Amino acid sequence: MVNKIDWNKAGRITEPGRDMLAFGWLTVTADDVAIWQRYPGAAFTLVEGPSLFDGPDDTEYHLGTFELPGAQSCSPCSVSGGVAS
Numbered sequence: 001m002v003n004k005i006d007w008n009k010a011g012r013i014t015e016p017g018r019d020m021l022a023f024g025w026l027t028v029t030a031d032d033v034a035i036w037q038r039y040p041g042a043a044f045t046l047v048e049g050p051s052l053f054d055g056p057d058d059t060e061y062h063l064g065t066f067e068l069p070g071a072q073s074c075s076p077c078s079v080s081g082g083v084a085s
Contacts, residue, residue: 005063006043007036024059025051032063041069 013019016030026046035042044063051058
């Protein structure tokens, strides 16, 4: 199971939306894309959510907190859905 994802592993997504990746569906917001564009090495925590569908490849994820490469990990940043958490 993948629990962190960077921009390269997400296929360098450039638009918000819902994309099928190897581990399930990933919903990315405009704020998430903006963070990756500004900090290409940022690694987000994957947060599993309820699936809208039933099936083997229907696991749903969104991006949670993120860490910047070389940054102290004691206080990771977070932006999700336009709301800092």
